[in-house]
Amino acid sequence: MNRPERVAVAIIVAIAITFLIGDPYFSRIVAKACVFAMAAIAVELLISQCGLASFGHAGFFAAGGYTAGILALQGITDALLLWGAAAGVGALAGAILGSLCLRTRGLYFLMITLAFGQMTYLGLQGLRQYGGDDGFRLRHGVALPLLGAIGTSDMLLVSAIVLIAIVGLSAYLRRARIGALVRAARDQPRRLASLGIDARPYNLVMFTISAAITALAGALNVALVLYASPELSSWFLSGNLLIMVIFGGIGPLAGPVLGAAAMIGLEEVLSVATERWPFFLGLAVVLRVLLGDELKRIAALVKP
């Protein structure tokens, strides 16, 4: 699924079905899937376009969440302001960290993003005035201009709308000149250099956008759960985002959305079935990686 319109329709259909089912718990899980799909899109963008896999994106997720949360603690409830600030902080952090991390590639990039993600985690744990290791809760939800306060069921709609917007952004970046440039840099770095084009500023732009999207997702997550804690920056969450990306497939526009839905759905179903669910999740990941090529071949055979 590569056309943004088709992906948007699929999301709308899914949301409509959720509303029809009318179960608040199920609605909440779908909202969570929308939020994490956004972050997964951000991670996937870097991998599919720039060839860079980040193991530290949870750091931006937490940064966005904490920004929105801390501002909310000061009494600000305007969603546009909160989420805009979160995205802004994410972009700033992305620009700064990107300029450092983009000096590396491949496995080294993976490791340095892991290191920064961990440092964010430890830094947030040290914020005693914001609950330190425990984190903090928000007593009120956010409010949209004209529409007033957003309840939990409204968050589902809002998350879906923002997700569709992010899908559109992802499609745009793929089609735009910057997408072509970073893909060229990923595949044929020497050729590009011989043309006199330095790919680094473009990679930095992509990294910054990716960080901003993830931070926005983090802010939405805090609005949904009404709680922020350093766990949002753990390498475990970064790993989960990568798992979502690989479940959904790298390349197709709908990949991260499907991957997020699959992973969260799988986690839900497994948790109900057994307390040993991490075992089966791990097994699913291993199988997905080992059999990935076989699955692609089967899919290619099945496709008309």
Place this chain on the structure above:
Amino acid sequence: MQRNLLVTVALVAAMVVSPSSAQVLKLGFMAPMSGPSASAGQEMKRGLDAALEKFNNRIGGLETRVSIADDKGLPDTGAQEIVRLIERERIDVLSGLGLTNVMLAVTDPAIRADVIVLASHAGTGSYAGKDCHPNIFLTGFLNDIFGITMGSWLTKRDVKRLYIMGLDFQAGYDIFDALESTYKGQVVGKKLTPFTQVDFAPELAQVRAAKPDGLFAFYFGASGVSFPKQYAQSGLKDQIPLYTVMAMSNSMLIAGQGDAGYGMISNSVWNAQVDNPSNREFVSRFRAKHGREPTSYSSMMYDSMLLLDAALRTGVDPTNRAALKKALRTVKFPSIRGDVQFGPNQVLQQGMVIQQAVKDSGGEFMLKLLDTTPAPIDTYAKDCKMN
């Protein structure tokens, strides 16, 4: 599975025997059943199971339907699960809650749905003070009473120079601040370590250099096992007495601690030797089933069910929240802790015990009761304005 069968049988029996008792108690239980804090959550469930066994799945004489929620130790998951418990299971009472951050994430939704919260383990000072609410009952303990009582007791015991060590997080700060407020001797050093730290050799070297008369340490879980082991290995155990809280000295950790676990003096809200009929029954039942003493996780959970049972036996309908709240507030229940009652902020006021980890006559682990201390004054109560 077995419990579902029992509940069905009880339901049928109830319908046959007393057609009028159509009332049902829908009880929610939320705890970390998986993840890093799982041992606490699983132990709390053992306390719940002991209570259900005692009351034959009829707490307060009512058929009891239990909904178990695994919060995995994460506030996010807790916030999600509370939606399920409230909307789908329609619980009347939420019990359990092993972690404070999860409790913080779930109490607002619970209160909005007029669900009663019986927190048997978690609880921060804010719930006892400015964030108190008629729906919230703290039947466990607040962290600072550990610090308050230990500080006074160490002063009484004439420990002149004290070194403090522990985990670097909010509950730790509560305890250490409270300890330092009542301890009148000299604090010669204070070292807080992160959760992920498993090797304490550098810190122990500094303890040795400071030459205190006693070391107060607050660790639990993984570090609750490795810290005492390393303390013993470093030779400090024989030179400097170790004082701690119940989280680091109990029947669950002693297997991992081994010999290093004996000798520690800790304080606790409850001890297996506290002599009253409720406690004797509970301890013997638990011992028969699990082969060891209960810990505070299971005992506090069990006690909260004793409270709920007593409140419901006054004849209230669980769906009548106002009446149930009043009953919980005022009823006298046979607590395993002896004589306890709620303060005006709906926090259980209780004395504490001082105990020491020793081997009993059979060579088995036992927490010997050394001393009891009166209930510390609740410093949060004045901030609580319950309407």
Place this chain on the structure above:
Amino acid sequence: MSWPLLIEQTFNGVQFGLVLFLLAVGVTLVFGVMNTVNLAHGSLLMTGGYLLAEAQSRTGSWLLAVVVALVGVAVLGYLVERLVVRRLYAKNHLEQVLATFGLLLCFNETVVWIWGREPVPVQLPRMLGGHVELLPEVPYPTYRLVVSLVVLCVAVALWFLIARTRIGMLIRAGAERRQLVEALGVNIGLVCAVVFALGAVLAGLGGVLLGPLLTVQPGMGDPLLILALAVVIVGGAGSIGGTFVASLVLGIADTYARTLLPLILGGGAGRSIAAMAVYLLMALTLIFKPTGIFGRAGGAE
């Protein structure tokens, strides 16, 4: 900070660094020869600890338990390599990271399945339970000294193996010129299996040595694994000598940071930065000299 304290902290730092080396050298070998990242390496350490605890509780002999544990981890390492890791050599680093992350989850839950969540007991052998006076006024746990000595011996033996034996030559050749070695008719598959098993045994030894010190519980190896990754990066992926130096540097740096920084910078900030110290070093290395102290260029593209 007095002299006895400084000496004791230095010994602590060295001992911590040496244990890190046991874990890191397996990671660096697997990376150097097979160009593969293995996040489940910490699980092998954990297995060593659990097998030690189980064997000790059944036989009552620490020594026998050590042997059982090491053999058990070697077997497990071989199985893991054959069934899963072998298929990862041709895949890219991201897929390797994810697949071994999945393995990590499986290992942790399996351990819970078998032994439950509470830590299991491991007893120190009596004769190793006392102290040694390094200097007057500096008693140091005997066991920690023994651990350091054992690792040093292992390091020397490893050096000898790699530098002076035929299999060591094959390993070095496999790391530098894999296809050429294959073309010369060497069974590269066997070399890879041996390398992985060797790394596994070293990790298992780490678990065996740490068992009595720390807590044998689910996930005990994972925090150490992250540190080991930092060591491998700083020392240079693929270089054993670099890993050795980096282990000691990071071990001592971490120990000093934890004890000195809170004194210099004051409580909260000091503690946070102290915890970050290792990651800061890792990031700095990646920014300024990604191939590490002794690393080879172009090893991780």
